[in-house]
Every structure is written in structure tokens, then in C-alpha cells.
Amino acid sequence: MTNPFKHDKRKHRTPLEYARIFAERGGCCHICKRKLGPADKWELDHIIALSKGGSDDDANLAPACAWCHDPKSDTDTSDAAHIKQGYAKHFVPKSKQRSRSWRA
Numbered sequence: 001m002t003n004p005f006k007h008d009k010r011k012h013r014t015p016l017e018y019a020r021i022f023a024e025r026g027g028c029c030h031i032c033k034r035k036l037g038p039a040d041k042w043e044l045d046h047i048i049a050l051s052k053g054g055s056d057d058d059a060n061l062a063p064a065c066a067w068c069h070d071p072k073s074d075t076d077t078s079d080a081a082h083i084k085q086g087y088a089k090h091f092v093p094k095s096k097q098r099s100r101s102w103r104a
């Protein structure tokens with residue numbers, strides 16, 4: 001099982017690398033498959049979120065338009081919280097689960 005509390009660090013990417021990944025993905029949003037134009041706001045999205053064990057490699061990156069990306073990020077974050085809770089439920093001893101300290 002992967003450790004849900006640890007994940008890859010985001011590498012810094014130059015505008016040129018953004019452009020390369022954009023071109024490699026055909027310039028389409030990977031969520032809605034819409035062709036992105038020069039006036040569109042888009043971000044590089046992790047296809048599998050870092051918080052879910054996705055890597056920060058180019059293979060896990062694709063453009064997403066801003067309005068597709070934002071809701072997905074929210075879901076990813078709450079999913080990650082859910083995974084951590086599930087992990088804690090299984091692996092934290094019952095005696096510790098009752099104390100409030102670990103929840104803080």
C-alpha cells in the first residue's frame with residue numbers, strides 16, 4: 001500500500017515545458033476534451049492527483065481548462081481526506097482513535 005501522507009513534490013516547470021506538454025496532448029483539455037485556444041485559461045493538471053499517489057512525471061500531466069480543473073481539484077482534495085481517514089481507521093489503534101489529540 002502506498003503511504004497516503006507522502007507524495008511526490010511538484011517540480012518547477014518552465015513555460016517551455018508547459019508548451020511541450022500542451023503540444024504532446026494535442027492542446028486539448030483532458031477532462032472535457034475541448035480544444036484549447038490561445039485565449040483560454042488552462043492549467044497543467046495531474047491526471048492522477050499527487051495526493052492520490054500520482055507522480056509528477058510528464059506522463060501524468062495534461063492540460064485542463066480552468067473551469068474543469070477547479071472542481072476536480074476539490075474532489076481530489078476531499079477524496080484524499082477520505083483516504084487518510086480510512087487509513088487512520090484501519091491502522092490507528094482503537095485506544096488512540098478515541099482521544100481527540102490525533103484528529104487535531
Ligand SMILES: [Zn+2]
Pocket residue numbers: 029030031032033034064065067068069
Ligand atoms: Zn475542460
